[in-house]
Amino acid sequence: MKKINFSAGPAILPASVITQAAAAVENLDGSGLSVLEISHRSDAFDAVLQEAEALIRELMNVGDEYGVLFLSGGASTQFFYTAMNLLNPEETAGFLDTGAWSAKAIKETKLFGKVDIIASSEAANYNYIPRDYSVPEGLKYVHLTSNNTIFGTQFRDFPETDAPLVADMSSDIFSRRIPLEKFGIIYAGAQKNLGPAGVTLVIVRKDLLGTVQRPLPSMLDYRVQIKGGSTFNTPPVYPIYVMMLTLRWIKEQGGLEAMEKHNERKAKLLYDEIDRNPRFEGTVANEYSRSLMNVTFTCTDDADTDAFLAAAEAAGCDGITGHRSVGGFRASIYNSMPYEGVETLVNVMKNFK
Structure with a gap:
């Protein structure tokens, strides 16, 4: 009997996606090669990347002012990646602390700049989303975790602020419509709604980049990754392929x-x-x-x-x-x-x- 997968992640995938992904392991679209062995520089994989990005832009209405990236390292890498690219030591990032993952992001952000915890539900073991708070002026950005897998809480709406929002949407991206214009960066590990573990989707507003004083390692510079089209180094080919199939499925559902x-x-x-x-x-x-x-x-x-x-x-x-x-x-x-x-x-x- 096929079990019903209620796991928090890696999580359930559409049955049709699993069937197609399994077939591609044997032979990708009649190419005579497995998807596991195609070159990340090949025309076959370039077509996968292009379709995946096009579907993301279509489904979320993502304009050219944003870069769309397929990276490695999970959301945990983005905890410091975002701060390293956006925050100078004298600048402050605001945080809404609603669970274990936002707490980890706060810890990483403190390595690069100042942190202002605007609101927190830690005292109640994170069993609610704070509502009665005001966002101070002068913040470089405001970070939140849109859905908290451990505690079963989720932002139903998003704070009003002049600062761009940076959001970890690992567990609810593509599950609903969002006001994209509020966000400077959205990042999400794929293994909840988008595919298997191994690829992280990042949507980043380009005009926010290039403002930090520190030198950035090439692999940790969003600008380098955007210029390289997510292929500055070898990307996670198979997870990106399965993500593309899942995005197709989302579009087919409406x-x-x-x-x-x-x-x-x-x-x-x-x-x-x-x-x-x-x-x-x-x-x-x-x-x-x-x-x-x-x-x-x-x-x-x-x-x-x-x-x-x-x-x-x-x-x-x-x-x-x-x-x-x-x-x-x-x-x-x-x-x-x-x-x-x-x-x-x-x-x-x-x-x-």
């Missing part, structure tokens, strides 16, 4: 508007059951903060935890164990999770005795 409706419908089904069923309770403090991507909950009686996990696994639900810092359960319902997959989990909850 784009970001369709993804947003799909994700809202799935999340409502699961949250409604958590709110209705006395055997379960959510771990997020308020409805405004609830993530559409990672639904976190516990059994109201801790003694039920192991039995419910066993019941869910028997129904084919894999990867629902919560993060150790929160406990309980976490159902990750990214773009590729079908509605029927969430129905299966909800039925286990309804029938749990």
